[in-house]
Amino acid sequence: DTGVSQDPRHKITKRGQNVTFRCDPISEHNRLYWYRQTLGQGPEFLTYFQNEAQLEKSRLLSDRFSAERPKGSFSTLEIQRTEQGDSAMYLCASSLEEAHTDTQYFGPGTRLTVL
Amino acid sequence: AQSVTQLGSHVSVSEGALVLLRCNYSSSVPPYLFWYVQYPNQGLQLLLKYTSAATLVKGINGFEAEFKKSETSFHLTKPSAHMSDAAEYFCAVSHTGGFKTIFGAGTRLFVKA
Numbered sequence: 001d002t003g004v005s006q007d008p009r010h011k012i013t014k015r016g017q018n019v020t021f022r023c024d025p026i027s028e029h030n031r032l033y034w035y036r037q038t039l040g041q042g043p044e045f046l047t048y049f050q051n052e053a054q055l056e057k058s059r060l061l062s063d064r065f066s067a068e069r070p071k072g073s074f075s076t077l078e079i080q081r082t083e084q085g086d087s088a089m090y091l092c093a094s095s096l097e098e099a100h101t102d103t104q105y106f107g108p109g110t111r112l113t114v115l
Numbered sequence: 116a117q118s119v120t121q122l123g124s125h126v127s128v129s130e131g132a133l134v135l136l137r138c139n140y141s142s143s144v145p146p147y148l149f150w151y152v153q154y155p156n157q158g159l160q161l162l163l164k165y166t167s168a169a170t171l172v173k174g175i176n177g178f179e180a181e182f183k184k185s186e187t188s189f190h191l192t193k194p195s196a197h198m199s200d201a202a203e204y205f206c207a208v209s210h211t212g213g214f215k216t217i218f219g220a221g222t223r224l225f226v227k228a
Contacts (some may be wrong), residue, residue, distance in 0.1 A: 020198060029194070033212065040124070042205050042218030043159070056215065091158060102209075106151075106158035 002026075004107035006092050012113045014081055021110045022080045025094030032075050034067055035091040036060065037109070043091050049075060050097075082114045094113060117142045117208045121219035129227045134178075136222045138206030141187065148189040149207040149216070150180055157176040159205060165189060176200070201226045 001019070005024045013019050025032050030051050035043035049057045053073035057073035061067075064082075069075040079086055089109045122137035140146055147166050151159040163174025171184045180191045189206060206219040 033214070033216075041218070042119075042207070042221050045215050045217070048214050050214075093159075102214065103149075103161060103164060105161070108156070108158045111156075 004092055004094050004105055004109040006090075006110050007027055008101065008110055009108060010111045010113075013115050015084060016081055018078065018080045019082060019112065021090055021092075021112075023077070023092030023094075023107060025074070025092070026096075026105060029094035029096050029105075030072065031064075031095045031097055032069055033093040033104060034075070034077050035093065037088075037089040037091055046077075046090075079112075081109045082112075084114045087112055087114045117146065117210065117217050119206050119208050119219035121204075121222050124220065125223050125225065127225040127227060128196045129151055131195050134155065134191070134196045134200065134224065135175055136191040136204050136206075136224065138180075138189045138191065138219060139187050140189060140206070140208045143212050144210045147209045148180075148182060149209070150178070150189075150191050151205045151207060151218075153203045153205065153221075155202075156200065162191070162204075182186055187220055196224075196226045198226050198228065200224060 007022045007073040032052045036045045049069040064080045067077045091109045093104040093109045095104045118141045120139045120197045144159050149164045150162040153159045163172045165182045173179045178193045203221045205221045207216045
C-alpha cells in the first residue's frame with residue numbers, strides 16, 4: 001500500500017493556460033474523489049468516480065473543468081483557460097466501497113497558482 | 116442537507132494540557148462523522164470515524180471523540196497535548212452509502228512549550 005499519489009505537487013501557470021493534474025489512487029480502491037481546498041477552508045467536493053464512471057459533479061465544477069478516470073485506475077483533472085480564482089490546493093482521495101460509508105484516503109495534493 | 120460547523124478557527128494550548136476541538140453537525144439522516152488532521156503541505160490523514168457503533172470513538176495518536184446526538188456534536192479531545200499535535204484539524208460528515216463528504220472549515224491547533 002503506497003498511498004494516494006498526486007503529480008505535480010506544485011504548478012504555477014499564467015492566466016488562460018490549461019493545466020492537467022494526475023492522481024494515482026490506492027490500487028484496490030474503486031472510488032476516487034477530487035476536492036478543492038482554498039486557504040483557511042476545508043476541502044470542497046468537486047467530483048467522484050466509481051471505477052471509470054463519473055457519477056457526481058459539483059456545481060463548483062464549471063465547464064472549464066473536466067475529469068477522467070480511464071480504465072478505472074488513475075484519474076486526471078484538467079482546467080482549461082485558468083483564472084486567478086482557480087488558485088487552490090487540489091486534493092485527490094480514494095476509497096474502497098464499504099457496507100456503511102467509505103473511509104477516504106487523501107493524497108498530498110497539487111497546489112495550483114495562477115498568475 | 117448536511118453541514119459541519121467547527122467552533123474556533125484557532126485553538127492554542129500548552130504542552131501537556133487538554134486538547135478540545137469542537138464540532139457540531141447538521142444532518143437529516145443518521146450521520147457518519149470523521150476527524151482528519153492536516154500537516155503543512157500534506158494531505159488529510161484520518162484520525163477517527165464514527166459509524167453508529169460505540170459513541171466514544173478512539174483514534175490514532177491518543178485522540179478520541181464522542182458522538183452526542185442530543186447536542187449534534189462530535190468534539191475531539193486528547194488528554195495531554197504534544198508539540199507534534201500542532202496542525203489543522205477538520206471535522207467531516209457523510210451518511211450511509213454516501214460518497215460526498217462535507218468538511219468543516221478547520222481548526223488550527225497551536226501547542227505552546
